[in-house]
Amino acid sequence: MQTPAPFGYERATSVEGAIAALQRLGPEARLVAGGHSLLPMMKLRLATPEHLVDINDLHELAYIGEKGGELAIGALTRHVELLKSDLLAERFPIFRDAEQVIADPVVRNRGTIGGSLCQADAAEDLSAVCTALKAKCVIRGADGERVVSIEEFHVGPFTTAVGDGEMLTAVRIPIRPGAGSAHEKVGRRAGDWAIAAASAAVWVDGGRIVDAGVALAAVGLTTIHVTRAEELLRGESLSDELFAEAARISSADCSPTADGRGAVDYKRHLAGVLTTRALRRAAARALQQEA
Amino acid sequence: MNVAITINGEEVSRDVEPRQLLVHFIRETPGLTGTHWGCDTSNCGACVVLMDGAPVKSCTILAAMCEGHEISTVESLEVDGRLDPVQLGFHERHALQCGFCTPGMLMTARALLNENPDPTEEEIRVAISGGICRCTGYKNIVSAVRWAAEHEAAARQEV
Numbered sequence: 001m002q003t004p005a006p007f008g009y010e011r012a013t014s015v016e017g018a019i020a021a022l023q024r025l026g027p028e029a030r031l032v033a034g035g036h037s038l039l040p041m042m043k044l045r046l047a048t049p050e051h052l053v054d055i056n057d058l059h060e061l062a063y064i065g066e067k068g069g070e071l072a073i074g075a076l077t078r079h080v081e082l083l084k085s086d087l088l089a090e091r092f093p094i095f096r097d098a099e100q101v102i103a104d105p106v107v108r109n110r111g112t113i114g115g116s117l118c119q120a121d122a123a124e125d126l127s128a129v130c131t132a133l134k135a136k137c138v139i140r141g142a143d144g145e146r147v148v149s150i151e152e153f154h155v156g157p158f159t160t161a162v163g164d165g166e167m168l169t170a171v172r173i174p175i176r177p178g179a180g181s182a183h184e185k186v187g188r189r190a191g192d193w194a195i196a197a198a199s200a201a202v203w204v205d206g207g208r209i210v211d212a213g214v215a216l217a218a219v220g221l222t223t224i225h226v227t228r229a230e231e232l233l234r235g236e237s238l239s240d241e242l243f244a245e246a247a248r249i250s251s252a253d254c255s256p257t258a259d260g261r262g263a264v265d266y267k268r269h270l271a272g273v274l275t276t277r278a279l280r281r282a283a284a285r286a287l288q289q290e291a
Numbered sequence: 292m293n294v295a296i297t298i299n300g301e302e303v304s305r306d307v308e309p310r311q312l313l314v315h316f317i318r319e320t321p322g323l324t325g326t327h328w329g330c331d332t333s334n335c336g337a338c339v340v341l342m343d344g345a346p347v348k349s350c351t352i353l354a355a356m357c358e359g360h361e362i363s364t365v366e367s368l369e370v371d372g373r374l375d376p377v378q379l380g381f382h383e384r385h386a387l388q389c390g391f392c393t394p395g396m397l398m399t400a401r402a403l404l405n406e407n408p409d410p411t412e413e414e415i416r417v418a419i420s421g422g423i424c425r426c427t428g429y430k431n432i433v434s435a436v437r438w439a440a441e442h443e444a445a446a447r448q449e450v
Binding site for chain 2 (some may be wrong): 002003004005007008009011032035036039040043052054056080103104105106107110191
């Protein structure tokens with residue numbers, strides 16, 4: 001029987017209350033929302049927090065909306081809501097692509113975007129999605145709010161910029177014209193983690209790429225931000241040759257390890273193929289938006 | 292800590308350790324052993340129950356998280372000796388052999404039909420993709436859910 005080691009439990013009724021609880025309980029306290037990453041780790045003793053602060057009642061953190069030229073997603077927004085949101089599908093269809101292949105529908109009823117990002121698992125899809133979209137993360141502590149880029153947010157494997165006594169409250173994505181985005185993933189079976197996955201975003205003006213985002217999941221110790229591919233794409237005209245070159249960079253710049261899901265060469269190959277596919281779909285969607 | 296959860300319409304209150312999982316609370320306290328405890332890793336779906344109407348994996352939820360929420364288990368499907376159409380469908384279409392995955396499949400199917408009374412085969416396959424069945428190859432489960440959808444539609448027309 002798998003049961004977590006003993007811990008103390010309390011429920012937060014406000015964001016301020018959750019932060020106060022984290023400060024009072026000290027660095028061995030953890031927030032829990034959906035719990036679908038944390039509880040399995042606790043069962044395996046990979047995580048042994050002394051206290052859990054349950055934030056499932058903080059409904060004010062469950063929202064998807066536009067504000068001040070940004071699309072804002074509350075940290076407690078569950079995968080099922082990200083999948084169903086027509087606003088999100090219109091602005092950033094990459095989310096619907098990803099949410100259709102994240103775990104399974106039952107798990108998606110519980111898991112949250114905040115939990116996914118804070119887990120900082122390199123194989124997790126939304127970290128790649130948010131990296132490609134150049135998202136910003138809102139972190140709140142007792143002294144107020146700070147906003148960091150998704151790059152700064154992901155410090156390393158399973159490690160984020162969220163400090164003791166702080167919590168992630170929202171993800172914000174700048175809304176810019178001519179946007180197109182897509183996520184491509186290959187797994188062994190329904191609901192499994194990716195063998196490899198690629199997120200791509202382009203912002204297009206008159207057939208020319210103003211800006212681009214490319215990120216990979218499951219092919220390194222962290223989410224791979226393929227900055228060299230982005231530099232290549234920026235300022236160029238959309239073309240299959242260009243995407244093929246970006247794919248070669250993805251293959252070269254990732255650092256997969258061999259495991260039950262595949263060999264290194266296979267995963268590198270897959271990272272490239274999925275980069276091409278994601279860029280093609282992102283470009284097609286951007287052109288639709290322009291038309 | 293004391294936890295009070297409404298299970299199948301009745302409040303169940305008990306002192307538990309915060310680490311107690313919902314699946315064990317359900318099976319031990321009111322003794323509702325219809326909910327199966329399977330892989331313990333949120334993969335197999337045998338432990339699926341409805342939380343405020345939505346299917347969830349009860350091996351990956353703390354009982355303490357369910358205080359104030361309504362849980363429905365497979366035992367809630369049969370009412371006054373009458374089986375739910377989903378249960379009848381599983382019977383009619385031979386959608387189980389060993390039966391271990393069945394409670395989770397039934398609750399997942401019930402939630403699907405509550406939200407989408409006329410699902411396509413593809414929609415059913417997506418909905419049940421969080422459950423693992425090692426006997427049927429899923430074909431008869433999909434067929435059973437379609438059977439239930441059709442018979443519920445017919446029953447609604449009669450009324």
